[in-house]
Amino acid sequence: MDNQSIQRLSTQQPDFESRLNALLDWESVSSAEIQQSVDSIIADVRRRGDAAVIELTRRFDRLDVQDMSALTLTADRLAQAWEGLPEEQRQALAVAADRIRAYHERQKPESWSYQEADGTMLGQKVTPLDRAGVYVPGGKAAYPSSVLMNVIPAHVAGVEDIVMVVPTPDGVLNELVLAAAHVAGVARVFTIGGAQAVAALAYGTETIPKVDKIVGPGNIFVATAKRAVFGQVGIDMIAGPSEILVVSDGGTDPDWLAMDLFSQAEHDEDAQAMLISWDARHLEAVAESIERLLPTLERAEIVRASLSRRGALVLVDDETQALSLVNRIAPEHLELSVEEPQRLVEQVRHAGAIFMGRYTAEALGDYCAGPNHVLPTSGTARFSSPLGVYDFQKRSSLIQCSPQGASTLGRTASVLARGESLTAHARSAENRIDSDKH
Ligand SMILES: NC(=O)c1ccc[n+]([C@@H]2O[C@H](COP(=O)([O-])OP(=O)(O)OC[C@H]3O[C@@H](n4cnc5c(N)ncnc54)[C@H](O)[C@@H]3O)[C@@H](O)[C@H]2O)c1
Ligand SMILES: N[C@H](CO)Cc1c[nH]c[nH+]1
Ligand SMILES: [Zn+2]
Numbered sequence: 001m002d003n004q005s006i007q008r009l010s011t012q013q014p015d016f017e018s019r020l021n022a023l024l025d026w027e028s029v030s031s032a033e034i035q036q037s038v039d040s041i042i043a044d045v046r047r048r049g050d051a052a053v054i055e056l057t058r059r060f061d062r063l064d065v066q067d068m069s070a071l072t073l074t075a076d077r078l079a080q081a082w083e084g085l086p087e088e089q090r091q092a093l094a095v096a097a098d099r100i101r102a103y104h105e106r107q108k109p110e111s112w113s114y115q116e117a118d119g120t121m122l123g124q125k126v127t128p129l130d131r132a133g134v135y136v137p138g139g140k141a142a143y144p145s146s147v148l149m150n151v152i153p154a155h156v157a158g159v160e161d162i163v164m165v166v167p168t169p170d171g172v173l174n175e176l177v178l179a180a181a182h183v184a185g186v187a188r189v190f191t192i193g194g195a196q197a198v199a200a201l202a203y204g205t206e207t208i209p210k211v212d213k214i215v216g217p218g219n220i221f222v223a224t225a226k227r228a229v230f231g232q233v234g235i236d237m238i239a240g241p242s243e244i245l246v247v248s249d250g251g252t253d254p255d256w257l258a259m260d261l262f263s264q265a266e267h268d269e270d271a272q273a274m275l276i277s278w279d280a281r282h283l284e285a286v287a288e289s290i291e292r293l294l295p296t297l298e299r300a301e302i303v304r305a306s307l308s309r310r311g312a313l314v315l316v317d318d319e320t321q322a323l324s325l326v327n328r329i330a331p332e333h334l335e336l337s338v339e340e341p342q343r344l345v346e347q348v349r350h351a352g353a354i355f356m357g358r359y360t361a362e363a364l365g366d367y368c369a370g371p372n373h374v375l376p377t378s379g380t381a382r383f384s385s386p387l388g389v390y391d392f393q394k395r396s397s398l399i400q401c402s403p404q405g406a407s408t409l410g411r412t413a414s415v416l417a418r419g420e421s422l423t424a425h426a427r428s429a430e431n432r433i434d435s436d437k438h
Contacts (some may be wrong), residue, residue, distance in 0.1 A: 006261075006273075006290055006307040008283075010315040011325075023310050024329060024334045026240050026378050034386040038224040041195040042202075049205035061169045063191075063283035067382060068207040073178065073189040081178035090178060093144065097183050097323035100148050102371030104156045107389040110341055113398055120405030123398035128158035131209060131391055133201035133233075134186075135216035135226075136166040140268065140302075142174035145366060149373045149387065150216045151184035157392035162186055163211055167193020167199065193218075195225035215391060216376055217338045219268075236391050237384050240377040241270040241310075245351075246329035247322050248286075250279030252358045258289035260335060263363045265306040266299040272310040274329075276322045321427055330342040330381040333362045352381045403436035 011018055044052040050068050057071060058064050065071055082090065084145045113123025134150040137143050147164070154162050164181055168174070170190040181189055183207050190208055192200065198218075204210030213234035214226060226235045244264040246257055261273040277283050290307070297303055316322045323344065326334060330350035338344055341356035348354060352375030374387035401409060408435040417425035 004287060004291065005304050006311040007293055008178070008287070008314055008315075009312045011317060011321060012315075017408065020312075020314075021044075023274070023312055024379065026272070026310075029128075030075045034220055034224055037245040037348055038228060039220055042199040042225060042228055045196055045199035045205065047199075051208050052193055053205060053208070054194050057167075057192050058193070061167050061170070061171075061192075061395050062192055065172050065356040067334075068190075068205075071416050072207070073139065073173075073181075073191060075182075075187050078178050078182035078186065081173075081175045084175060090179070092368075093148070093176070093180055093183050093232045095150050096145065097152060099368055099370040100372075101153045101156065104153045104372070104389050105154070109390060109393065109395075112328045112403045115172040115305060115405070116405065118404040118408060119402030120409070121398065121400040125396045125398055126393050127396065128393050129154075129162070129212045129234075130159070131161040131163065131211045133211035133214040133251040134162060134164045135193075135197060135201075135214060135218050135222060136164060136177065137218045137222070138174065138177065139169060141168075142177050144174070144176040144180035145373060146216065146418075147177055147180035147186070148184050151186055153182070153372065153389045154215075154392045155185055157389045159392050161209070162188075163201065163209060164189045165192050167191065167197070169193075179329060186195050194221045198222060198225035198229060201231045202362070213392070215374070215387060219261045220270075236374065236387050237376055238378075239374060239379065242267040243272040243332040243377055244274070244335065245326060245329055245333065246273060246275040246335040246337055247326060247344070248279070248282060249279060249319075250282035251339060252337040254282065254289040255293065256336060256361070257286050258293050260337075260361055260363075261286075261290070261307070261311065262294070262297060262303050263366075264333065265303040265311060266297065267302075267307040269302055270310065271306045273307060274312045274314060274331075276297070276314045276316055276320060276325055278316050278318050278388065280315055283315055287313055288348040319344070325337065326351065330376075332375045332377040332381065333365070335360070335362055339350045352380075352386055353392050401432075403432075406432040 085262045090242055102201040109126050111125045113121055115121050132154045136146050151162055163187045201211045201214050204223055215236040219241035223238045227238055242264040246260055265271050265273040275286060294300055294303060314403055327349050332352040333354045334351040336344050337358050353365055353371060367370060372386040376384040410429040413429035
């Protein structure tokens with residue numbers, strides 16, 4: 001059992017709690033050393049702008065460039081990537097983009113207002129951000145799907161200026177990423193990544209425009225930098241390594257489930273993949289599938305590392321205990337691989353995205369089902385939501401008093417303001433009481 005790739009847990013084990021906590025605790029991976037290095041990168045970019053970005057890109061992505069033009073891709077270059085793709089890939093990108101757009105159109109909030117009996121109008125006006133910065137990860141793997149997932153909701157929200165950054169280690173451009181940027185309607189791409197890209201978007205440089213908000217997932221350097229610049233700009237969330245939590249009733253093919261776990265484990269050595277079941281024999285079968293199928297993967301080493309560090313097959317007493325664990329873990333992706341997912345989903349309170357039934361592989365959501373794949377991780381689904389149109393918009397309150405409304409509200413405001421000893425507030429409100437009768 002010891003030399004197996006994935007840990008085995010049971011709620012009956014006396015040390016279950018501490019072992020589970022160790023698996024869930026990703027934040028502790030963010031060491032003081034990383035924080036220090038990110039702080040100094042941000043300070044450098046603030047101080048020296050483009051020169052720092054160029055130097056840091058040389059150091060971390062091994063790109064030997066002299067000026068920012070070599071780190072800039074124009075709309076023409078993106079169109080060229082689109083034209084050069086095989087038809088099958090163009091088709092797949094277009095289908096995914098259409099489905100993601102259709103889903104996000106439904107999220108679009110409307111401005112609203114209503115009128116009170118005395119003619120006072122109250123409402124809420126929704127406006128898009130002027131400029132959004134989209135971080136597309138590109139260190140260990142390139143993510144064309146993340147381009148679509150980040151850019152399309154911004155467009156649907158009405159953002160006019162979208163600046164995309166994506167690292168291209170060793171100068172290798174990924175044509176699918178560029179084509180996805182084209183199909184999603186991006187006009188400007190800078191081939192930079194890591195904390196230096198986040199800092200450039202947050203503070204602006206001679207070449208890179210300062211944005212209002214930075215969205216998109218990334219590694220620990222990206223996440224730490226986003227946390228550091230929050231306040232200077234908005235951010236969507238701190239997205240950690242990918243996670244999957246599967247609840248299985250024992251009726252799904254163990255090979256399918258093993259591959260579902262691998263699908264997230266292959267992102268990163270820090271990714272988390274867990275399966276919970278109350279069927280001990282089924283867990284054994286999944287363990288056997290894992291051992292047999294793991295060597296067949298292209299990214300077997302990453303998967304092995306991730307499963308041994310943050311992977312687990314968890315035996316619980318029953319369905320109730322499984323659901324209570326789900327709500328405690330608040331996973332990024334939850335697969336309910338059970339006969340009656342509708343019944344179970346009623347009891348799920350915290351999860352980024354819920355994949356219901358044996359046929360709904362999480363991987364479909366990563367690419368083309370329609371909902372966003374940028375999701376809260378590390379338990380933050382307790383208080384945050386998938387990336388969406390609402391992340392690219394803000395709301396302003398609208399208040400228009402009729403003369404009568406100003407009198408009624410003025411009396412109430414005056415009392416409250418005097419209670420706070422704020423006499424200018426009180427007199428400002430009182431000035432308008434019965435002003436139409438003078
Ligand atoms: N939540 C989501 O929707 C989602 C989607 C796709 C990917 N992801 C996650 O995003 C992450 C992508 O990570 P990645 O590394 O492949 O790409 P990345 O683009 O996030 O990071 C690459 C950059 O990290 C910087 N970097 C690397 N080593 C450094 C060092 N020692 N010091 C300072 N900077 C350094 C470099 O500048 C490099 O450009 C993975 O964890 C993956 O699971 C999440
Ligand atoms: N599973 C990732 C989010 O956690 C998204 C992704 C992109 N490509 C494949 N998967
Ligand atoms: Zn994925």
